Amino acid sequence: MKRSCSQSLRFPWAVFIGILLGVLSGCSDSRVEQIEVQVPAGITVPGDMVYIPAGEFIMGHAEAPKTELGQKVFLKAFLIDRYEVARGDYRTQNPGYAVFPGKENYPVTLATFFEAEQYCRAVAKRLPTEAEWEKAARGTDGRKWPWRVYREHPNMGFSGFIPEAVDKHKSWISPYGLYGMGHNVWEWTADDYDFNGMPGAEQGKFKVLRGGLYQTHLVIKFSATWDRNYLEPTARYNFVGFRCARNTG
DSSP states (O other), X not given: OOOOHHXXXXXXXXXXXXXXXXXXXXXXXXXXXXXXXXXXXXXXXXXXXXEEOSEXXXXXXXTOTTTTTTEEEEXXXXXXXXXXXXXXXXXXXXXXXXXXXXXXXXXXXXXXXXXXXXXXHHTTOBOOOHHHHHHHHHTTTTOSSTTSSOOOOTTTTOOSOOOOOTTOOXXXXXXXXOSSTXXXXXXXXXXXXXXXXXXXXXXXXXXXXXXXXXXXXXXXXXXXXXXXXXXXXXXXXXXXXXXXXXEOX
């Protein structure tokens, strides 16, 4: 039977539109809008650090009872590492730390709070406070994710923690330009873990961790900018690392 031209050239337009939208989405600008920062005269910012200016930011979330509940907190200016401390850098101060070839730029893990603190001091820095970490991650607009727009983790469905290079995922940086906040290792901070109503026997027992992943078997979730985790300072795990900070004065 002879078919008409319109029948023989019939095209699945829904498929075409889906492909077109995918292409346009892939070509869209995925960069995170950065906060413009003016560094005051007399302050030198090392190339591996970021200057965070003095001022208020929104800390915690009203529906997260063990946080600062979305209150405004004022911080003095400070410097903080752009990247999590890498294994190759950590080994310069700890020659016995084992690093597999090709993993030098992956975040250091298996370091206790005390070892992290010791490293930061050795390079004339310190661990960031919990508030400093959160401001560097979320900026001043109270965002939930450092990169603002929610997305599913690309490793969803894999079992086990898979760390990534400290300078990977430029499209996931914070509004101040920091990498690895909320999607790589959990990071030690200087503060004790506490909250309103915390039992007295537990106070001073744990240190705050920020910015890692939540994993349960095959489910992987990013942590929000206000999420808090905690461990005893002597703990060492393959999903815990750190970055350093420094005063501006």
